[in-house]
Amino acid sequence: MECLNNDTEESKQLLAMLMLFCDCSRHLITILDDIEVYEEQTSFKLEELLTISSFLNTFVYKMIWDGILENAKGEKLELFHSVHGWLMVLYERDCRRRFTPDDHWLRKDLKPSLLFQELEKGKRRAQLLLQYIPHVIPHKNRVLLFRNIVTKEKESLGLVETSSASPHVTHITIRRSRMLEDGYDQLRRLPVNSIKGVIRVKFVNDLGVDEAGIDQDGVFKEFLEEIIKKVFNPALNLFKTTSGNERLYPSPTSYIHENHLQLFEFVGKMLGKAVYEGIVVDVPFASFFLSQVLGHHHSTFYSSIDELPSLDSEFYKNLTSIKRYDGDVGDLGLTLSYDEDVMGQLVCHELIPGGKTMPVTNENKISYIHLMAHFRMHTQIKEQTAAFIRGFRSIINPEWLHMFSTPEVQRLISGDNAEIDLDDLKKHTVYYGGFHSSHRVIIWLWDILSSDFNAEERAMFLKFVTSCSRPPLLGFAYLKPPFSIRCVEVSDDQDTGDTLGSVLRGFFTIRKKEPGGRLPTSSTCFNLLKLPNYSKKSILRDKLRYAISMNTGFELS
Incomplete structure (x- = not known):
């Protein structure tokens, strides 16, 4: 970083070497596929990429946060874009397939609260940091910032209720x-x-x-x-x-x-x-x-082949095997085209004009691989x-x-792909119809979820009630409407909330009618679990397990 503040010839040479290294390395890593990067570790060992990415991340952060970028011109500005470009190629590859440890990209010396204060004040360095390297801020803080931006827009558009006006309703x-x-x-x-x-x-x-x-x-x-x-x-x-x-x-x-x-x-x-x-x-x-x-495909260094495993990993392996084929690729009988079965008919798609008559050779096989990946993921579904x-x-x-x-x-x-935090869910649960946090059925429920159900069953339970198997990113305090549990002995139109009378009724209504044969139900639109007042914990566990297993929602993940 000292070189950035010195105009000596030695400093200029060092920075020129850094820029050359970044430009060459960025081009090189872009043309390498995942097998070459992660398994063969061609050109760079993963440990070296770890060290390089840490240096680049620090370098870009310092240029922004120390105010150097704000006044950068000419060679310094070129250097920044060179280093930043190499950094983002590594970051995006790490996002696709990890090679760094947890929190590798974070700047622990940067307090999110300070950054957000500077954003509120319109400080340029805060704006530049969010523009170029938002990943140095913890994900949760960025989600909070996103929600704050949405709230402010709603207020500016008059979409929230205020003391003086009500929002338009469609x-x-x-x-x-x-x-x-x-x-x-x-x-x-x-x-x-x-x-x-x-x-x-x-x-x-x-x-x-x-x-x-x-x-x-x-x-x-x-x-x-x-x-x-x-x-x-x-x-x-x-x-x-x-x-x-x-x-x-x-x-x-x-x-x-x-x-x-x-x-x-x-x-x-x-x-x-x-x-x-x-x-x-x-x-x-x-x-x-x-x-x-997100618009990543417009990046200068975007490579379709990097994304192909997310479409078809087997197709990706077969396609990249052509790259490593030792013999004459022409013997494989391939052309610059893609044959596809479309509703029972074989359709030939030319990857370039006249491609169906142009053979794939050792000279054009790399172009063929990239053309094929681009066609499958972009051209076919462009509109x-x-x-x-x-x-x-x-x-x-x-x-x-x-x-x-x-x-x-x-x-x-x-939502979050982390383990469901039952304590957080319990803390933000609302009870109706006589149920309350100390009711024996509720105590049984939380115990069953924590002790008897595994992680998959807890996810099924959450999907059963909310229609989504993952918790909100910022926790259950942000679940709308709030997670609720109601005793089904009380009808919807009679439920006035958790009053002293309703609590007392919840203790005694069980003897009026034994609900053991009924299953738990839910209203996902209100994130509401409807529970009968079961007489035994074992009945609740078995009925709940059966109910969530029979939930026939649209589940792909």
């Missing part, structure tokens, strides 16, 4: 039997600010009768969840799942729907609305698709991806997501 009526069609027809033409605002849903049942519903956000949550279940179900053929890990990406044959591009834009808006409102949904995306949503991104970005400003990596955006959509 009312829609949805037939249960035609939920997707009605939702699409009524929401696709709404102004963006109306979609960002309050939307109240009234459901109409199969008999054409309005359902009795509570005018709260929970009904919209149910509508949003049901829409998402339908549009992301591979049976609809808007989206497909990757082989092996079943991650979602746009279907290349979605054109069977006449209005498929309009549907993709609508789906993008609905997912954007879920993220905007902090509603977590179990929708696992292929990372190559999320990278496109669908563009429509989805257009809808998503109309709700979520792409600059807001710049502070997250691809895996972190998946967590923003689907």
Whole structure:
């Protein structure tokens, strides 16, 4: 760092050597595939990449935080972009497949509270740090910043209730039997600010009768969840799942729907609305698709081949094996084309004009590999991806997501992949109908979840109640509506909350009617668990285990 503040010839030579090293190394690592980087460790050992990435991270941080970048011109500015480019290539590869330990990228000498104070004051160094290396801040703090940005936008657009004004409310009526069609027809033409605002849903049942519903956000949550279940179900053929890990990406044959591009834009808006409102949904995306949503594919050093394993790991292995083929690749009989079975018909896609008559040779095999990867992940679904991104970005400003990596955006959509914190869940649970934290059924429930259920069963339980198997990123304090448990001996219209009378009734109603044969149920729209007042802990455990195992929600992950 001293060289940056010195204008001596020696300092200039050292910085020039650093820039040359970064530029050459960045180009080299970009053309290496995962086998060469992680298994063969071509050119760099993983330990060396660890040391290099630590140095680059510190160098870029110091240039920003010490104010050097603010006034940098000419060679210093070129040096910064060179070092930063090499750093981000390593960071993004680490995000795809880890080679660093936990917290490797964090700057422990940087207090998030100080950074956020400087952001509020418009300090340039804080803005630059968030622009170039947001990963030095803990993920949780960046999520808090994201939620704060959304809240401020809602306030500026008049979408939150104040003492002087109420937000505009959009009312829609949805037939249960035609939920997707009605939702699409009524929401696709709404102004963006109306979609960002309050939307109240009234459901109409199969008999054409309005359902009795509570005018709260929970009904919209149910509508949003049901829409998402339908549009992301591979049976609809808007989206497909990757082989092996079943991650979602746009279907290349979605054109069977006449209005498929309009549907993709609508789906993008609905997912954007879920993220905007902090509603977590179990929708696992292929990372190559999320990278496109984030705009990573526009980077100068983006390589399609790096993302191919997230689409088809077997196809990736077969394709990269051509790179290492010792003999004459021409003997394999390949051409610069891709043959695909499309609904029973063999279709030949040319990777370049005239590609079906151009053989793959030892000279062009590297180009063939990259062309094939680009075709599978980009060209085939270019229009669908563009429509989805257009809808998503109309709700979520792409600059807001710049502070997250691809895996972190998946967590923003689907919640935390960490173990469920039962203490946090218990702390933020609301009880109704006579139940309370000291009720024996509630004590049994928490004991069963912590002692009898394993991690998978706890995730199934959470999905049973909330429709998502993962907890919110910032904890259950941010779950909307709050997690609730109600005794089903009290009907919905009679439940007035946890009063002294309702608590006493909860102790005595069990003797009126033995509920042992009933199963627990849930209302995912309100994150509500409905429990009978069971007489034995063993009955509660068995009934709950059966209920969550029979939950037939749309589960891909």
